[in-house]
Amino acid sequence: MALLVWLITGASAGIGAALVEEIVRRGDKVIAANRQVGQMADRASENVSLLDLDITSGPKVIASKVKEAWQIFGHIDVLVNNAGTFLFTPFEDTSDDEAERIFQTNVFGQLHLTRAILPFFRQRGSGTITFTGSNQLSGNMPSTTYYNMTKWTNSSLAESLRKEVSSLGIRCVAFECGGVATRLFEPREKDKIGKEDKSPIEAYVPGFTAASQDLGEWGMPPGDPAKVAKTMADVVKGEGMAVGRVWSSRIALGSDSLRWWKIKRQQEDVVMDRWEDVTLSTDRDDAVLSDKLDRFALIAGAE
């Protein structure tokens, strides 16, 4: 495939940093974006340009950053919506500031970036938008409710948006990663907001402790950031493992991700069957279902 220009958010660490390395190794060009990009100064090179971008800075700032980014190499082929944060706390015990913060980072930041780049991609008639999603979609661990909600949006956005933009030459994909050995689970000093000095709600302590123990016993996450990056690059470029495959808007990465997908699928069948008569009880008496509805249910790549 031709050499590409990538804009990657959250490029300072973990999966984003590994992807920058992988892309440069393939000869592509990267705009590596992060808040406090000064900390990455040593990574700038002829093929790596740095962009100071806090994805919580709102639609206007983000739109002007995308414009600036577009001018660096004259265009962008791939937007990697990768920056994200984690939150491990019971739902009710989460402060409003923490809840807002994770949505600003994991949801609105990605929406603003995606909306800002779409006019450029439309004009060019091509572009790829990726989201670093999560297998929390299939796992839904307790005490990670906010994180889970945000990561559902990544997959949902990739799947729905693709149906709107594929005819315009634009592709979307959510990589639904299992656990990857990064610093995601270590709280960042700069993300510590709104956690007042208050004791946890007693009622949730046993559940939270059990979830923490489960996580501890889980051990090191199976995912290798370098391998995740390599596979993402293969998929976007249609190279290596992705040669000849039909594009999909959702791809699970990691053996744990696949295991959760499979368990969840079986369980969904059980629940659907168990409740089927209840499910069917709410239609109007004269309702007729159009076959056309079926196409909205399709995951691109399943055909």
Ligand SMILES: NC(=O)c1ccc[n+]([C@@H]2O[C@H](COP(=O)([O-])OP(=O)(O)OC[C@H]3O[C@@H](n4cnc5c(N)ncnc54)[C@H](OP(=O)(O)O)[C@@H]3O)[C@@H](O)[C@H]2O)c1
């Ligand atoms: N690791 C996993 O197990 C796993 C599993 C599924 C999905 N994911 C997803 O993968 C993505 C990357 O995470 P990772 O595992 O590589 O974790 P990571 O090592 O913690 O990297 C997260 C990156 O996002 C950046 N970031 C956070 N808030 C930001 C903001 N407001 N503006 C700009 N950049 C910001 C971080 O920058 P700083 O260095 O400045 O904090 C860092 O570069 C996330 O979306 C995460 O949800 C990870």
